[in-house]
Amino acid sequence: MKKLIVVLALAFTLLTSFTTLVPSPAVAGPESYIAQTVVGQTAKAAAPAQSAPAKVEADRRITITIFCIFIAFTLGIVYWAAKRTTTTGDYYAAASSITGVQNGWAMAGDFMSAASFLGVTGLISLFGFDGMMYAIGTSFAYVTLLLIMAEPCRNVGKYTVGDILSFRASPVPVRATMALAAVLLSVMYLVVQMVGGGKLMELLLGIPYPWAVVFVGILMMIYVVFGGMIATTWVQIIKAGLLMGGGIVLFLLMASHFGFSPRRFFSEVVSSKQIQSWVQLVLLKQPVAEPGFEYGRRFLEPALLQKNVWDQISLGVGSFLLGVAGMPHILMRFFTVPDAKAARKSVVVAMILIGTFFVMVTLLGLGAAIIVTPQSISAVDKGGNMANLLMGQLLGANISPIVGDVLLAFLCAVAFATILAVVAGLVLAAAGAIAHDVWTNIIRRGQASQREQVMAARITSCIVAIVSIVIGIASETVNVAHLATLAFAIAASGVVPAVVFSLFWRKMTTTGICAVLLVGTVVSLVLVLVSPNMTYPKFVADGAKVQITSLEKKVADGQTLTDKEKGDLEKAQKTYEANKDGTSIMGLDRPLFPLRNPGIVSAPIGFLAAIIFSLLFPSRREEEKFDEMYVRQTTGLGISQLTET
Amino acid sequence: MKEQQRTDWAQVAANPRFVDLHRKKVRFLFGWWAISTIIYVIFLVCANLAGKLFAWPVIGDINFGYLAILGLFIYCWFVAGFYAFWANKVADKITVDLIDELKEGGMLR
Numbered sequence: 001m002k003k004l005i006v007v008l009a010l011a012f013t014l015l016t017s018f019t020t021l022v023p024s025p026a027v028a029g030p031e032s033y034i035a036q037t038v039v040g041q042t043a044k045a046a047a048p049a050q051s052a053p054a055k056v057e058a059d060r061r062i063t064i065t066i067f068c069i070f071i072a073f074t075l076g077i078v079y080w081a082a083k084r085t086t087t088t089g090d091y092y093a094a095a096s097s098i099t100g101v102q103n104g105w106a107m108a109g110d111f112m113s114a115a116s117f118l119g120v121t122g123l124i125s126l127f128g129f130d131g132m133m134y135a136i137g138t139s140f141a142y143v144t145l146l147l148i149m150a151e152p153c154r155n156v157g158k159y160t161v162g163d164i165l166s167f168r169a170s171p172v173p174v175r176a177t178m179a180l181a182a183v184l185l186s187v188m189y190l191v192v193q194m195v196g197g198g199k200l201m202e203l204l205l206g207i208p209y210p211w212a213v214v215f216v217g218i219l220m221m222i223y224v225v226f227g228g229m230i231a232t233t234w235v236q237i238i239k240a241g242l243l244m245g246g247g248i249v250l251f252l253l254m255a256s257h258f259g260f261s262p263r264r265f266f267s268e269v270v271s272s273k274q275i276q277s278w279v280q281l282v283l284l285k286q287p288v289a290e291p292g293f294e295y296g297r298r299f300l301e302p303a304l305l306q307k308n309v310w311d312q313i314s315l316g317v318g319s320f321l322l323g324v325a326g327m328p329h330i331l332m333r334f335f336t337v338p339d340a341k342a343a344r345k346s347v348v349v350a351m352i353l354i355g356t357f358f359v360m361v362t363l364l365g366l367g368a369a370i371i372v373t374p375q376s377i378s379a380v381d382k383g384g385n386m387a388n389l390l391m392g393q394l395l396g397a398n399i400s401p402i403v404g405d406v407l408l409a410f411l412c413a414v415a416f417a418t419i420l421a422v423v424a425g426l427v428l429a430a431a432g433a434i435a436h437d438v439w440t441n442i443i444r445r446g447q448a449s450q451r452e453q454v455m456a457a458r459i460t461s462c463i464v465a466i467v468s469i470v471i472g473i474a475s476e477t478v479n480v481a482h483l484a485t486l487a488f489a490i491a492a493s494g495v496v497p498a499v500v501f502s503l504f505w506r507k508m509t510t511t512g513i514c515a516v517l518l519v520g521t522v523v524s525l526v527l528v529l530v531s532p533n534m535t536y537p538k539f540v541a542d543g544a545k546v547q548i549t550s551l552e553k554k555v556a557d558g559q560t561l562t563d564k565e566k567g568d569l570e571k572a573q574k575t576y577e578a579n580k581d582g583t584s585i586m587g588l589d590r591p592l593f594p595l596r597n598p599g600i601v602s603a604p605i606g607f608l609a610a611i612i613f614s615l616l617f618p619s620r621r622e623e624e625k626f627d628e629m630y631v632r633q634t635t636g637l638g639i640s641q642l643t644e645t
Numbered sequence: 646m647k648e649q650q651r652t653d654w655a656q657v658a659a660n661p662r663f664v665d666l667h668r669k670k671v672r673f674l675f676g677w678w679a680i681s682t683i684i685y686v687i688f689l690v691c692a693n694l695a696g697k698l699f700a701w702p703v704i705g706d707i708n709f710g711y712l713a714i715l716g717l718f719i720y721c722w723f724v725a726g727f728y729a730f731w732a733n734k735v736a737d738k739i740t741v742d743l744i745d746e747l748k749e750g751g752m753l754r
Contacts, residue, residue: 139721263705302692309693351725628654
């Protein structure tokens, strides 16, 4: 009862503060915006649609209503889960009572994030084929999870990745290093999600960014602190269902727009004048069209976004094929099911869902390019994140204006739900590493009572959530995208080799595990810090210089500059002065490492480090214990000991 | 629990059924993982270097590139389905037989 009151009181204060904080809407009326977009689209001229709207305005009342229903419903689940959470098994692993199918939905939910629904669709709507690379990468990520990770992890793990690694290695050093890596990974990815979520809410509802982050942060804290893994899993399942439902509705609406004919759909991509001019002017930067070149067709071909083949492979193999399989919040999902069979089933279910979802996303992205046009999408948001929402509003409004508003509001609410569910899982993974690995097993040497352990887990979750809110607010103007790259690189070159070798290689030892985790983390960090992801002031200055030269040339030619051009010139000169002698964070003039994704280099280094350090520092005791671990991970013997508590 | 601590794991690991099981499992799992990796890398390389192939319009305006992507999705589904089928049909059966044998032999109690 006490818990119910606490939860309700928190929710109430949250909602009231939230609604009073929202400034009065400055809505430009969706009608004007639709008119503009439709005009922009039907205009036969090949010039980009200049009159595109500056922002998306969801009907705030409908969005907030739908969102409140979601919050109320999920808080109900938190209350229900809190009553059932008394032991560490409940808190970290939902008492291993989640079924394979349920866990499959939750796992799929971990990867059907706002980033994929909004971000990948956006990339496809702006860059065509290259955006689809992200969609297919996710599917392959789950192949690794299914074949290499699922069953062994369930068979020897308990609550955290540290449990798997310390099965035969010395627990203290291994748990400490793994906890460090897990917290680092989870918090990095968490910050990326929080910043993205905050910006999304700011863009859609006009809530000031810091309040949006605090709002997301507090909700996620309530889910995790009170509901633990049970609530986090169910929130994830519900969200995955909503996202899948929203995606299907949007997809059917879009497909009916093209008479459910794939051939017609693709021929409209090829023949869209807007796409053609987008590819020619913006993507290929050709002011004069090459005669006979089919720019529309080019949109469906690769290398408009990713031009370096090594970067492409590094992204695919490093981030997707290996990186995802090392993310602690994904691996943690395997501990919520009772046995290896259920773990296997959950990945199969997740793969079916994710595959279906991403096939839809590829078509939604192209559909948005035809219906909304890349020009309008990038005018609202440069990264294309609004593509789905714009299309939803437009297609709904074709039926009736209110349908457009409701659909947009629904999609917005789903996007928030998505962010909430993913961040909750990440907080839980970080808290598990600190509370279970460091506090319970290192500081208390496994002597803590269940009550104490759950309390420690709750307090840690709270701290992790607060820290990530603070970092999130502080990172408003910082480019955090490379943190995601870094997180996946560390997972691929530290966590994955550590886990795979300790599961399958007799000679892997404590030193090897610690070495690979540290080497993987450090190498990834260094490579990202000297990669093109960082800002290089000299490059910025070079860009400004080009602009200055072209504008000055105009003056020299005797033309007068418009006011806007004068402003641009002044701005460019300032930028040039400020940046011409600057260096990157690492004091570099230009990147030392040519790739954005370090995976292709850092992962082999990680695997090598594991082999070298294990062979240099062998351990007879650990080799002897390999048989027990190997039998257990292959057969699942002794799993009841792990899942009982 | 106490009995299990006394289990001679080296002896279990040398059991012919176990050797058979783990060989089959490792061969199947790492084999399919390696095949998947190779297919994926070939796709990534071709996407950048074989632009002409990917641009080839196969059905109407649907080009080879999009069909390749669809094909990869289907391939992933196939791997998932085939693994589930294989594990249920082959691996799980050997596992059950092995555990029965170990229990009967008093090795696990």
